[in-house]
Amino acid sequence: MSEQYFTNQPTSEHxxxxxETxxxxxxxVFHTDSGVFSKGGLDFGTRTLLEAVPPLHGRILDLGCGWGAVGVSVGKKYPETVIVMSDVNERAMELAKKNLKENNVTNACVIKSDAMDDVDGTxxxxxxxxxxxAGKAVIYKMFDQASERLNKGGALYVVIRKQQGAPSAKAHLQEKFDHVEVIAKEKSYWIIECKKEAE
Structure with a gap:
């Protein structure tokens, strides 16, 4: 059985x-390796997510950062933001750090965390x-923790394929957030925006 990309310490041969993208x-410029998600390049879902989100500001979390596609791209685009990138896969984390350095992104840090268990702040x-x-329990844990750690007026953006549970994920998110909307659909990928009301 092939090793999963959400393994803590991949043992597959490098x-x-x-x-470049x-x-x-x-x-x-991105560096990748075996034992991580989408080692062959920037996947369509992540690209669709990045292109769908509105302008970003403030403190941003790249939750489940992998080798850093989202965090590096956002950090380069918005150098005035503060970005936290988290993942459980140590090989992916090292690649994310390398990709930040490769692209001179200095407004981001990479931390090890199972979902948001070891992520501080809002x-x-x-x-x-x-x-x-990783399964629905892991994914929904991410969603639930995100809902608790967003600032008022903040938003969670999720990319998920329709056939991989987008409709049920949206229904779950609607239980946790004030406003949930599919803001883009490309091929079978849904970009779901989940907002908390500003006070």
Whole structure:
């Protein structure tokens, strides 16, 4: 059985790769490896997520950052923000740190955390491409923790494929947030915006 990308310490043989992509108006170089999600390049779902979210500000969490596609791209686009990138996969975390350095992104940090268990503070925005293969319990834990750690007026943005549970995920999110809306649909990918009312 192949190793899953949400494993804490992947043991698969390293197969390093490097690629360049245009995203959010910048050319970004990424390093990837075996044992991480989408090691071959920027996946369609993550690109769709990045292109769908409105302008960002304040404190941002890249929840389940992998090798850093979201955090690096957002950090490069919005250098005035403060970004926290979290993941449970140590190999992915090292790649995320390398990708921040490669692209001179200095407004972000990478921490190890199972969902948001070891993430401190609250956020204005949380972006999440959930680890579908980890199962619904893990994903919904991420959603529930995000709802508790968003600032008033903040938003969670999630990308999920329709056939991988987008309708049921939306229903769950509607129980936790004040406003939930699908703001984009590309191929089978839904971008779901979940907002907390500002006081």
């Amino acid at each position: 197969k390093y790769a490097k690629f 245009e995203i959010l108006g910048n050319t970004i 956020f204005d925005f949380i972006l999440n491409n959930p680890p579908i293969r």
